[in-house]
Amino acid sequence: MFYHLIHDDKFIDIGYQRFEEAFPNENIYILPEKLEKLVYVKLTPLIISTEDETINYILQNYKTNDSVVIHYLSKTKINVIRKLPKNITVIWIGWGKDYYDLIYSKKSQYYLPDTFQWTRNQRDILHQVYDYFMELLNFKRLKILKFSKHINFITTVIDIDYKLIIKRNPSFKPVYFSWNYGNISYFNPNYTLNNSGNNILIGNSADPTNNHIEVLKLLKKINIKDSKIICPLNYGMPNYALTIVKQGKMLFGDNFIPLQEFMPLEKYYKLISTCSVVFMNHLRQQATGNIATLLLMGCRIILQEKNPICCFLRENGFNINTFGEVEKDNSLIFKPLTNKEKEQNIQVCKMLWNDETALERTLNIKHL
Numbered sequence: 263m264f265y266h267l268i269h270d271d272k273f274i275d276i277g278y279q280r281f282e283e284a285f286p287n288e289n290i291y292i293l294p295e296k297l298e299k300l301v302y303v304k305l306t307p308l309i310i311s312t313e314d315e316t317i318n319y320i321l322q323n324y325k326t327n328d329s330v331v332i333h334y335l336s337k338t339k340i341n342v343i344r345k346l347p348k349n350i351t352v353i354w355i356g357w358g359k360d361y362y363d364l365i366y367s368k369k370s371q372y373y374l375p376d377t378f379q380w381t382r383n384q385r386d387i388l389h390q391v392y393d394y395f396m397e398l399l400n401f402k403r404l405k406i407l408k409f410s411k412h413i414n415f416i417t418t419v420i421d422i423d424y425k426l427i428i429k430r431n432p433s434f435k436p437v438y439f440s441w442n443y444g445n446i447s448y449f450n451p452n453y454t455l456n457n458s459g460n461n462i463l464i465g466n467s468a469d470p471t472n473n474h475i476e477v478l479k480l481l482k483k484i485n486i487k488d489s490k491i492i493c494p495l496n497y498g499m500p501n502y503a504l505t506i507v508k509q510g511k512m513l514f515g516d517n518f519i520p521l522q523e524f525m526p527l528e529k530y531y532k533l534i535s536t537c538s539v540v541f542m543n544h545l546r547q548q549a550t551g552n553i554a555t556l557l558l559m560g561c562r563i564i565l566q567e568k569n570p571i572c573c574f575l576r577e578n579g580f581n582i583n584t585f586g587e588v589e590k591d592n593s594l595i596f597k598p599l600t601n602k603e604k605e606q607n608i609q610v611c612k613m614l615w616n617d618e619t620a621l622e623r624t625l626n627i628k629h630l
Contacts, residue, residue: 263328264627265320266291267339268308270300276443277333277355278306284624290323292316294338313338317345329353329630332413335360335406343412353630354416354436358547361418363403364434365426365546372545376475380505403431410436415630417441419550422570439630445620446612449554459536460596461490463561466542466549468498473543473566474506480585481541482513484592492537494521535559538598543585547571558611560604562597564588579610 264281268274268291281289291308294316311319320330320342329351332339343352362372370378416436418424424438462481465472474493481491491514495503503522510518521530539562542549547570553563557580565572567584575582581603588594599607 263323263325264289264331265324265328266331266333267316267342268293268303268306268333269295269336269338270297270302271334272302273357273443274303274333275305276448280443280620280624284621285628292319294342313341316342320346320350324350329627331355333357340409344409346412348412351630352413352415353627354413355441356416356418356423358419358423361406361416361423361427362546363400364406364431365423367400367403367430372471374473374476374543374545376479377470377473380475380502381470384501407431407434410434415439419547420571420574422574423547426570437630439623439627441623441627442615442620444551444554445615445617446558447617449551449558449611449615459538460488461492461537462486462595463492463494463534463537463540463556464543466494466552468495468500468503468506470499470502471544471546471548473545475509477541477543478506478509478513480589484595486514486517486595489517490536491518492521492533493518496521496524531555537561539595540564541585542566542569544569544571547574554611554615557607560599560607562594562599564594578614580607 264285266277266281266289268277270293274291278289278291291306293303293308293310294313295310296312297310309319330343330346331353332343333355334357335354346352366372369381373381413436415438416424417439418427419442421438421440427434464477464481465474478491491510493506493510495506503520507518507520507522510520521533525533534556537556538560540553540556541564542553543566545566545568550571553571553575556563563575563580563582565575565582565584567586572582572584581599583594
């Protein structure tokens with residue numbers, strides 16, 4: 263039996279489908295905090311309980327060969343695991359944000375200069391001093407490292423993230439295994455890129471880690487002609503979203519199209535299918551699922567070379583570009599991928615994230 267510790271997030275229903283396909287009737291999904299209403303979880307049959315109720319339930323029902331699966335490492339889930347016997351097998355499905363403190367020593371490593379200055383302007387001097395000492399003392403990293411002794415196995419969004427964790431933390435003990443929520447069925451929206459589309463997509467959310475300000479300044483230096491700039495800002499930080507809307511409208515007027523409200527998935531995919539080029543200006547691994555979807559649609563993807571996903575995609579044979587390459591050759595923005603390049607990207611996606619491989623990876627969890 264797998265005891266899944268979850269929270270209210272859109273990925274949970276995908277994980278539910280993965281595990282039920284591999285292990286029907288062998289999964290129990292527990293949300294260890296009382297919520298009045300679920301926003302994202304629609305399909306997953308779950309038990310909503312408190313921390314103590316969760317602990318008691320697992321203790322009463324756990325048998326040899328059972329496992330506890332953490333979907334995103336939160337404070338609540340840490341509290342639950344700490345109070346369970348050490349002989350219980352614990353599997354951590356990392357989402358990125360929950361393990362980034364093990365990779366990066368400073369939050370400033372997520373941001374380019376202009377965006378970092380924006381984040382600093384949001385904090386008064388006392389909070390800046392507090393942030394400085396928290397980073398200096400590395401409390402969160404040390405806490406996770408200490409807690410990692412309770413964990414047997416971990417999967418990260420891309421294997422490079424795990425290598426970066428080990429490089430900075432040689433004492434990190436959980437063993438790596440390969441698993442993802444998404445596969446082709448999830449990534450592929452069944453739309454193809456409109457070959458006449460010349461619009462530009464930037465970022466995936468209203469999070470400063472997208473470094474939108476730097477992308478907008480780069481595009482302002484280039485004559486983007488009649489291209490529209492489509493910018494998803496419908497989740498994340500509202501005050502940051504307002505900043506980007508103001509900046510985008512100031513620089514590009516009506517050609518800047520911010521997406522500030524959630525829209526049906528079909529409508530969203532039709533809109534982004536008008537984009538031939540995508541700027542993802544993250545310095546850390548982020549938006550991997552979005553990137554996979556856009557590769558399947560035939561888009562040219564522009565990434566920061568420092569971003570681990572850039573290395574991951576190139577190592578696996580994807581046709582992508584870096585910001586440095588675009589700065590040297592602006593014409594790349596208006597040069598669609600060739601049919602051969604698009605087909606190669608599609609084939610590599612199918613190799614990495616096909617449905618059969620997704621099922622096999624899930625089945626392998628039983629043998630960890």
